[in-house]
Amino acid sequence: MGGFPILSLMLLVPLVGAIACLKLEAQAARTVALVATLIDFALGVVLWANFDIGGAQWQFQERHAVFSSFSYALGIDGIALTLIMLSVFLMPVCIGASWTSVTKRVGEYMAAFLLMETLMIGVFAAQDLYLFYIFFEAGLIPMYLIIGVWGGDNRIYASYKFFLYTLLGSVVMLIAMLWMANQAGTTDIPTLMAYDFDPHVQTWLWLAFFASFAVKMPMYPVHTWLPDAHVQAPTAGSIILAGVLLKMGGYGFIRFSLPMFPEASAQFAPLIFALSMLAVVITSLIALVQHDMKKLIAYSSVAHMAIVTLGLFAFNVQGLEGSMLVMLSHGLVSGALFLCVGVIYERLHTREISRYGGLAINMPRYALFFLLFTMGSIGLPGTSGFVGEFLSLGGVYQVSTWVALVGTTGIILGAAYMLYLYRRVVFGEQKNADAAAMPDLTLREYLMMIPLGLAVLWMGVYPESFIAPMRADIAALDARLARARPAYDGKLMIGKGAPVHEAAAEGGHH
Amino acid sequence: MDLAHSLRLIAPEETLSIASLVLLLVAAWSGDKASRLISILAVAVLVGCMALVAPALCYGLSGPDVAAFGGQYRADAFAAFAKLLIYGSSAAALIIAPAFFDRLGQMRAEYPVLILLAALGMGMMASAGDLLTLYIGLELNSLASYVLAALLRNDGRSAESGLKYFVLGALASGILLFGVSLVYGFTGTTSFAGINAALSGNLAAGALFGIVFVLAGLAFKIAAVPFHMWTPDVYEGAPTPVTTFFATASKASALALLMRVSLEAFGSQADAWRQIVIFAAIASIVVGALGAIGQSNIKRLMAYSSINNVGFVLIGLAVATPQGAAAMLTYLVIYIAMSLGGFVAILMLKDEDGRPLEAIADLSGLSRTRPGLALALAMIMFSLAGIPPLFGFWGKFVVFQAAVQAGFVALAAIGIAASVIGAFYYIKIVKIMYFDEPVDTVRGRSDWAHTALLVITAVFMSPLGYLLTKWLDGLAQTAASVLFLAA
Numbered sequence: 001m002g003g004f005p006i007l008s009l010m011l012l013v014p015l016v017g018a019i020a021c022l023k024l025e026a027q028a029a030r031t032v033a034l035v036a037t038l039i040d041f042a043l044g045v046v047l048w049a050n051f052d053i054g055g056a057q058w059q060f061q062e063r064h065a066v067f068s069s070f071s072y073a074l075g076i077d078g079i080a081l082t083l084i085m086l087s088v089f090l091m092p093v094c095i096g097a098s099w100t101s102v103t104k105r106v107g108e109y110m111a112a113f114l115l116m117e118t119l120m121i122g123v124f125a126a127q128d129l130y131l132f133y134i135f136f137e138a139g140l141i142p143m144y145l146i147i148g149v150w151g152g153d154n155r156i157y158a159s160y161k162f163f164l165y166t167l168l169g170s171v172v173m174l175i176a177m178l179w180m181a182n183q184a185g186t187t188d189i190p191t192l193m194a195y196d197f198d199p200h201v202q203t204w205l206w207l208a209f210f211a212s213f214a215v216k217m218p219m220y221p222v223h224t225w226l227p228d229a230h231v232q233a234p235t236a237g238s239i240i241l242a243g244v245l246l247k248m249g250g251y252g253f254i255r256f257s258l259p260m261f262p263e264a265s266a267q268f269a270p271l272i273f274a275l276s277m278l279a280v281v282i283t284s285l286i287a288l289v290q291h292d293m294k295k296l297i298a299y300s301s302v303a304h305m306a307i308v309t310l311g312l313f314a315f316n317v318q319g320l321e322g323s324m325l326v327m328l329s330h331g332l333v334s335g336a337l338f339l340c341v342g343v344i345y346e347r348l349h350t351r352e353i354s355r356y357g358g359l360a361i362n363m364p365r366y367a368l369f370f371l372l373f374t375m376g377s378i379g380l381p382g383t384s385g386f387v388g389e390f391l392s393l394g395g396v397y398q399v400s401t402w403v404a405l406v407g408t409t410g411i412i413l414g415a416a417y418m419l420y421l422y423r424r425v426v427f428g429e430q431k432n433a434d435a436a437a438m439p440d441l442t443l444r445e446y447l448m449m450i451p452l453g454l455a456v457l458w459m460g461v462y463p464e465s466f467i468a469p470m471r472a473d474i475a476a477l478d479a480r481l482a483r484a485r486p487a488y489d490g491k492l493m494i495g496k497g498a499p500v501h502e503a504a505a506e507g508g509h510h
Numbered sequence: 511m512d513l514a515h516s517l518r519l520i521a522p523e524e525t526l527s528i529a530s531l532v533l534l535l536v537a538a539w540s541g542d543k544a545s546r547l548i549s550i551l552a553v554a555v556l557v558g559c560m561a562l563v564a565p566a567l568c569y570g571l572s573g574p575d576v577a578a579f580g581g582q583y584r585a586d587a588f589a590a591f592a593k594l595l596i597y598g599s600s601a602a603a604l605i606i607a608p609a610f611f612d613r614l615g616q617m618r619a620e621y622p623v624l625i626l627l628a629a630l631g632m633g634m635m636a637s638a639g640d641l642l643t644l645y646i647g648l649e650l651n652s653l654a655s656y657v658l659a660a661l662l663r664n665d666g667r668s669a670e671s672g673l674k675y676f677v678l679g680a681l682a683s684g685i686l687l688f689g690v691s692l693v694y695g696f697t698g699t700t701s702f703a704g705i706n707a708a709l710s711g712n713l714a715a716g717a718l719f720g721i722v723f724v725l726a727g728l729a730f731k732i733a734a735v736p737f738h739m740w741t742p743d744v745y746e747g748a749p750t751p752v753t754t755f756f757a758t759a760s761k762a763s764a765l766a767l768l769m770r771v772s773l774e775a776f777g778s779q780a781d782a783w784r785q786i787v788i789f790a791a792i793a794s795i796v797v798g799a800l801g802a803i804g805q806s807n808i809k810r811l812m813a814y815s816s817i818n819n820v821g822f823v824l825i826g827l828a829v830a831t832p833q834g835a836a837a838m839l840t841y842l843v844i845y846i847a848m849s850l851g852g853f854v855a856i857l858m859l860k861d862e863d864g865r866p867l868e869a870i871a872d873l874s875g876l877s878r879t880r881p882g883l884a885l886a887l888a889m890i891m892f893s894l895a896g897i898p899p900l901f902g903f904w905g906k907f908v909v910f911q912a913a914v915q916a917g918f919v920a921l922a923a924i925g926i927a928a929s930v931i932g933a934f935y936y937i938k939i940v941k942i943m944y945f946d947e948p949v950d951t952v953r954g955r956s957d958w959a960h961t962a963l964l965v966i967t968a969v970f971m972s973p974l975g976y977l978l979t980k981w982l983d984g985l986a987q988t989a990a991s992v993l994f995l996a997a
Contacts, residue, residue, distance in 0.1 A: 069908075134903070145940075171927060174926060178922070
């Protein structure tokens with residue numbers, strides 16, 4: 001308690017920037033937006049540097065009872081910290097990605113993005129149930145405008161679909177929140193995380209929250225808004241959508257569903273597993289046959305998010321840590337992939353895969369970065385994708401070997417569709433003259449690609465930096481879940497199993 | 511209770527009656543030239559009346575001390591809350607009128623006088639403690655309203671609107687009176703407290719019929735489904751300032767009256783009327799939302815939106831708890847601000863020659879030609895849809911909170927799921943203003959009074975509104991608690 005209200009400041013900076021942008025000319029608005037996001041990033045670095053790993057669970061708390069029924073309460077733990085870092089890291093990239101590609105109504109565009117940043121940080125930092133809901137829902141407004149005003153040809157359908165789908169999911173959650181607050185007598189999230197609801201009621205509450213988070217995540221079969229929204233959104237919109245907004249669903253599960261309703265979570269884990277397995281296989285196969293680059297990456301997002309849900313509902317430390325890392329990694333990698341698509345879209349104004357080819361010849365540096373992020377998406381060891389996917393699938397393996405088996409096909413299929421995409425776009429002969437004439441990366445594009453590439457490698461080589469802040473929180477969550485943990489389905493044969501040294505070698509990573 | 515005390519309690523009504531009669535005389539002698547002066551004086555009178563009623567709310571007055579004429583009239587905190595809303599929105603309806611009527615040369619001196627008379631009737635409705643007071647207030651308000659709807663005498667739509675309102679309103683009054691007679695017949699009294707006492711215990715079938723007819727008559731006044739048919743036609747046809755008046759002041763008074771009757775007079779039989787109210791609530795939400803989708807006239811759209819919003823208010827009534835009643839009042843305040851802002855924005859939609867534009871198609875691309883107006887209208891639309899962080903969310907929030915607290919989880923879930931249907935047409939307006947290509951028909955200059963009111967309502971609806979929640983909830987709870995004293 002007390003201290004400098006850095007979280008409020010992080011909310012305020014983009015908000016002030018947004019209001020300023022509304023009144024400014026195009027170039028001034030771009031500059032203001034970039035400066036505001038960079039200031040927020042700097043504040044995020046300060047936040048991380050001052051985060052006391054191993055200290056109190058909730059840090060940088062602020063609490064003001066200024067409203068009726070709920071309070072303005074902020075505070076973060078390690079999980080929220082990493083997601084806030086992801087948001088503030090991606091925002092300057094988003095602004096950079098729209099520096100030249102957005103030419104109409106620049107001030108409003110930048111204002112919408114800055115508003116979005118405020119709301120994203122608010123979602124991760126809110127410590128009050130209703131405050132969380134307000135931030136969570138409010139994100140619909142700027143995203144609706146971003147897709148609808150600056151999107152592609154079919155933007156209106158996509159924006160309606162995005163808005164109404166996510167709204168319907170969320171309102172049911174609000175009823176559950178009202179009930180919980182009434183029952184527990186508090187809206188304080190940390191208190192509610194330790195509150196034991198009646199297991200029968202948990203079932204309903206869990207389903208209500210599921211309705212919201214499954215749409216946001218998105219989980220199969222309510223994922224259909226995502227490809228539409230992604231394809232129609234401008235590049236920066238896709239980056240923020242894939243990079244951060246999808247993480248709100250995962251964050252919701254890890255912050256609400258799991259700790260608040262452990263019994264119901266265990267009860268519904270088979271449902272989650274079933275949907276996730278379907279998602280991994282089906283959306284990966286769908287991705288394989290796409291002609292549109294953005295759609296392909298959008299479907300791959302659904303598949304990756306399914307691995308997140310698998311890990312979350314594994315009910316063990318490995319699975320939870322793995323899921324968090326997949327979320328962070330996917331935020332970076334899919335954001336970077338959308339950026340890669342945006343780079344060539346700006347040059348040729350098409351997302352058709354067949355219109356490209358042989359870019360390695362005329363854009364070798366672009367090809368290098370694209371390859372790095374492709375590998376990150378596949379989960380090559382050494383990139384960020386590997387660590388998270390390995391951990392979450394390892395976590396799932398401890399619960400259900402079959403689920404882990406199906407989940408792992410996602411990695412194989414992921415390699416298939418990503419490498420296939422890469423081959424068609426970057427390798428092969430230069431069959432289209434206009435694609436062959438495209439220039440390589442500009443300085444502005446380097447400035448966006450390099451930080452993303454470094455972050456992907458950093459997370460792949462030394463993930464401890466990202467796991468350390470949230471280790472205690474994951475452990476606490478694991479302890480909370482312990483009472484509902486499902487049994488292991490593998491039939492271990494004690495005493496006469498495989499030779500000891502092999503088992504030790506396999507288990508050494510855990 | 512002596513007469514002098516009673517006369518002191520009805521000070522706002524006395525002020526309004528005398529003022530409206532004096533201004534009527536001024537109008538008769540000076541003609542339409544004096545209409546601006548009369549308007550200004552009428553606004554001053556209304557503001558004065560607000561000052562007169564405010565103390566009752568601040569001190570949370572209730573009980574026999576503030577009951578005048580043997581309990582026929584009450585100057586308690588609830589009445590004060592409703593009257594503040596009624597007088598405030600009546601004043602707003604006066605302020606926005608001149609810019610609209612002047613262009614037509616139809617700024618008549620009787621407009622402010624009629625508004626004052628209607629406000630007088632509405633105040634009596636909010637203060638009613640007896641079925642007779644109720645009826646007098648209702649008719650005074652209704653008769654003035656019929657004339658107001660038909661104020662543009664040489665406009666066919668306005669005349670049609672007035673006629674429809676009159677015929678259907680008279681029918682509804684008849685139904686109401688029939689219900690009143692049944693209730694009187696089976697309880698032997700017209701006072702709300704007496705009815706409440708007489709109805710406790712077993713409910714006679716005749717009394718039940720009476721309750722149903724009274725509620726049906728009142729449902730007409732608040733435009734709840736299935737008595738909503740008149741609303742789109744009247745809202746569309748009436749001059750826009752008058753429509754604003756109907757959507758704000760009339761709505762507030764009718765809902766206040768409905769609360770008084772349901773919770774005070776029929777409070778002991780909440781179980782008997784709850785299912786009717788639940789049906790009306792859900793049906794209003796759904797019909798209001800579905801009906802609005804196909805509209806091409808923005809005033810008709812706002813009419814369906816008002817039907818939709820009444821549904822949400824009725825959820826608070828169905829709960830029949832002090833929290834539910836307080837939630838209704840909070841919702842009402844926010845809804846009135848949103849409606850007022852919405853209609854002021856509609857008034858500002860004018861073409862080059864100052865002719866009012868009402869077609870939704872005229873809004874196309876408004877965000878590029880009139881960014882400020884489009885932003886305000888978009889805020890109002892998102893707010894009406896109940897999307898946080900706009901303040902419209904708070905109204906829905908408190909209503910559903912009350913429903914969940916009282917155990918009506920299914921009702922709350924159905925209601926909130928149906929609100930998503932409504933979100934569709936609200937975001938359609940935003941789509942038309944922001945996504946579509948500009949048609950650039952909205953070119954007229956805006957009146958300063960309109961701009962000022964729009965800015966005030968927009969700020970109220972912005973997230974800054976949440977800073978008022980504590981104060982607003984406190985007042986609403988004070989006012990609502992008055993209704994539950996008898997129980």
